[in-house]
Amino acid sequence: MNEAETRAEHIDPALKAAGWGVVEGSRIHREYSITPGRVEGAGRRGKAITADYVLVYRNTKLAVADLGRPDEIGQVFAGFQKYLYQQQAAA
Structure with a gap:
């Protein structure tokens, strides 16, 4: 079974059953860009x-999930944390 399947x-059915995308005010963002990538020069x-x-x-962003390899998942969470800090600093 591949990732799309x-x-x-x-x-997707589990998220819908839990009310995500169904309950007013809830949304699911798929393939959400956390960061465009590290500036290399x-x-x-x-x-x-x-x-x-x-x-x-x-x-309010409540959860982030990634289905990739464990080393990639760490990058996603680190990037999301950086994004949240930037949002707080801008507020």
């Missing part, structure tokens, strides 16, 4: 970091 057959960037799912309730 896993999402369609297991994850000369106008180049490293690999972009994207989460498979971000769950949002009333415009």
Whole structure:
């Protein structure tokens, strides 16, 4: 079973059953861009970091999920944490 099948057959139905995307104010963002990638110089960037799912309730991001390899998952969470710090600093 590939990642797309896993999402369609297991994850998306479970999220819907839990009320995500159904309950007013709840949204599911798929393939959510966390960061465009590390600046490497000369106008180049490293690999972009994207989460498979971000769950949002009333415009507050509550959860981030990634279905990738464990080393990639760590990058997603680190990138998401950096994003949250930037949002707090801007407020």
